Amino acid sequence: MNYDRYPEIKPGRKTIKRIYIAVMLFVVGRAIQAACRVDETVKKEFKNLKDGFAFVLGVHPYGPWMIVGRDAKGRAKYMGWNPEGKKIPLKMSIKNVESAILVFTFQESTAVAFARNRFVVDGDLIDALAVVRVLDLVEVYLLPKLIAALAVKRYPKWSELSPVRKHVGRIVIYTRALLGF
Amino acid sequence: MQSPNYYEFLGRPKMISGKRALEQIPLELEGYGAGRPLILLQGGAGSRGQADTITKALYDSSLVIGALYDGAIAGSTSGIASELAGLFRARKCDSIIAIGGGALVDVAKCVNMEVAEKKPALGLAGEGKISRELKPMVLVPVALVSGNEAANRAYIDGLACISHFLSPDVVVIDHRMTSTAETRPTLYSGLTALAHAVEAAISVSANPMIDAYAYASLRLLCEHLPAAVKKPSDKKSSVAVANAAALAAIAFSNAPAGMAHYLAEALADGTGIDPGICMGLLVRALLKTRIVEKKGIREELCLALAGPGMFSAAPASGRAKAALGAIDGTFADLGGMMPGSLREIGVTQQRLNEAVREAVKASPSKLSAKECMAVIGRAWNGK
Numbered sequence: 001m002n003y004d005r006y007p008e009i010k011p012g013r014k015t016i017k018r019i020y021i022a023v024m025l026f027v028v029g030r031a032i033q034a035a036c037r038v039d040e041t042v043k044k045e046f047k048n049l050k051d052g053f054a055f056v057l058g059v060h061p062y063g064p065w066m067i068v069g070r071d072a073k074g075r076a077k078y079m080g081w082n083p084e085g086k087k088i089p090l091k092m093s094i095k096n097v098e099s100a101i102l103v104f105t106f107q108e109s110t111a112v113a114f115a116r117n118r119f120v121v122d123g124d125l126i127d128a129l130a131v132v133r134v135l136d137l138v139e140v141y142l143l144p145k146l147i148a149a150l151a152v153k154r155y156p157k158w159s160e161l162s163p164v165r166k167h168v169g170r171i172v173i174y175t176r177a178l179l180g181f
Numbered sequence: 182m183q184s185p186n187y188y189e190f191l192g193r194p195k196m197i198s199g200k201r202a203l204e205q206i207p208l209e210l211e212g213y214g215a216g217r218p219l220i221l222l223q224g225g226a227g228s229r230g231q232a233d234t235i236t237k238a239l240y241d242s243s244l245v246i247g248a249l250y251d252g253a254i255a256g257s258t259s260g261i262a263s264e265l266a267g268l269f270r271a272r273k274c275d276s277i278i279a280i281g282g283g284a285l286v287d288v289a290k291c292v293n294m295e296v297a298e299k300k301p302a303l304g305l306a307g308e309g310k311i312s313r314e315l316k317p318m319v320l321v322p323v324a325l326v327s328g329n330e331a332a333n334r335a336y337i338d339g340l341a342c343i344s345h346f347l348s349p350d351v352v353v354i355d356h357r358m359t360s361t362a363e364t365r366p367t368l369y370s371g372l373t374a375l376a377h378a379v380e381a382a383i384s385v386s387a388n389p390m391i392d393a394y395a396y397a398s399l400r401l402l403c404e405h406l407p408a409a410v411k412k413p414s415d416k417k418s419s420v421a422v423a424n425a426a427a428l429a430a431i432a433f434s435n436a437p438a439g440m441a442h443y444l445a446e447a448l449a450d451g452t453g454i455d456p457g458i459c460m461g462l463l464v465r466a467l468l469k470t471r472i473v474e475k476k477g478i479r480e481e482l483c484l485a486l487a488g489p490g491m492f493s494a495a496p497a498s499g500r501a502k503a504a505l506g507a508i509d510g511t512f513a514d515l516g517g518m519m520p521g522s523l524r525e526i527g528v529t530q531q532r533l534n535e536a537v538r539e540a541v542k543a544s545p546s547k548l549s550a551k552e553c554m555a556v557i558g559r560a561w562n563g564k
């Protein structure tokens with residue numbers, strides 16, 4: 001057998017999909033920071049987390065990543081995309097780019113992706129579940145109902161999140177996310 | 182369900198099935214400390230597409246493909262196994278990904294034996310000759326025609342190697358591969374799985390775990406095999422049949438091979454007919470014989486074959502017949518693809534005696550020649 005007929009192959013990269021995920025992570029990261037200042041539930045979730053808490057969410061093994069932490073006042077803070085050199089107690093990686101695409105194109109909700117083992121969680125699982133709850137709420141604010149209903153475990157009822165609160169919150173969160181405060 | 186006094190069961194391999202399942206391979210191999218697989222796939226018309234699919238599925242991972250072999254593999258021989266073991270070593274591979282079924286998977290397992298045990302695979306033929314865990318192996322089924330692919334056995338030069346270490350570590354079922362199967366391999370794969378699941382469930386080793394695997398396998402087959410055979414490119418049914426085949430193989434790994442298996446192999450050896458077709462006809466004849474001889478069929482198996490609706494509608498005394506009716510119904514749904522008897526596929530009456538002799542000789546569990554003759558005779562007549 002001529003072994004040279006069967007050379008080593010270095011798999012390539014899915015650049016366009018990675019750029020899409022990076023943009024989504026950037027928007028969601030900044031939106032979490034904004035939602036923490038607008039929505040009481042998100043605020044409460046972050047208040048309950050430990051001091052110095054931060055989490056990184058991204059795609060294994062080469063990213064992209066998004067880091068969100070809790071500041072001294074108990075509010076969420078978007079801390080960029082590079083986890084190197086940062087002390088991060090919770091790492092949530094999606095196993096591969098294709099699984100991340102399923103999540104970020106809302107073909108699979110975060111809860112379903114968790115149930116299907118598409119995430120690897122390194123850290124406290126209770127904190128990870130708090131993060132999933134926050135992500136669900138942020139998606140409700142960011143996305144129209146038709147899409148958000150696919151992305152979240154259960155779309156909130158009127159009594160839980162009134163349309164006025166939702167739409168006003170959406171405008172404020174988008175403005176804050178775009179301006180970064 | 183009777184509580185067993187004692188049983189053992191090994192639930193291997195890990196199964197990953199569904200949307201984007203192929204993309205999970207790098208992380209699975211990473212878990213075994215491997216990152217440089219040798220990929221084997223059957224050369225031929227569809228191999229270019231399969232090679233592209235698997236390569237793209239491994240994008241954006243830390244894994245490097247040591248080599249991708251897509252040459253033709255006609256049978257599992259020591260020659261091809263040694264050559265591929267040489268390729269494995271030359272490329273410093275640390276794991277194997279086998280894409281396909283049948284002889285290709287046998288060869289992949291033999292390569293694994295050679296590189297892990299550092300001796301020719303032929304010397305490891307027999308039962309329990311492998312002393313250690315082999316290199317991590319991932320099986321990506323297209324059509325599991327032999328029924329051994331996801332099980333604890335491999336064939337080399339016609340000899341069987343049996344060891345729990347031969348079960349693949351991970352089976353990854355993805356429609357991008359299963360829907361490339363052709364009609365006949367899909368049918369053979371389904372019938373082999375049906376026979377293996379039924380025989381495991383009626384074997385002396387039957388236990389609640391075997392029942393669970395056999396139940397899942399048989400329900401999937403009864404509900405999806407006809408659709409998969411009519412349209413092998415159908416994503417849902419091709420994945421269902423591949424799942425059924427893998428589940429049946431796990432049950433089969435934990436039970437001794439039965440009468441239908443040995444008779445089918447003996448018939449196939451002499452006639453060149455695919456053993457899958459023979460197994461399908463023989464297992465139906467085996468169940469019919471049990472009903473005629475009033476030996477009965479276990480309730481758990483009746484439920485698996487008939488399905489909850491038909492099972493609960495039938496009186497307790499008629500459940501075995503309902504189960505048999507379900508198999509007949511599935512075979513009827515297969516249409517012209519499924520022959521009615523061994524006679525129809527060219528097996529001569531003279532060949533039956535020889536097949537029984539060979540099956541009795543091959544089986545370690547001392548099959549009764551009289552029982553074998555009754556079953557094969559019924560399968561030959563198709564009554």
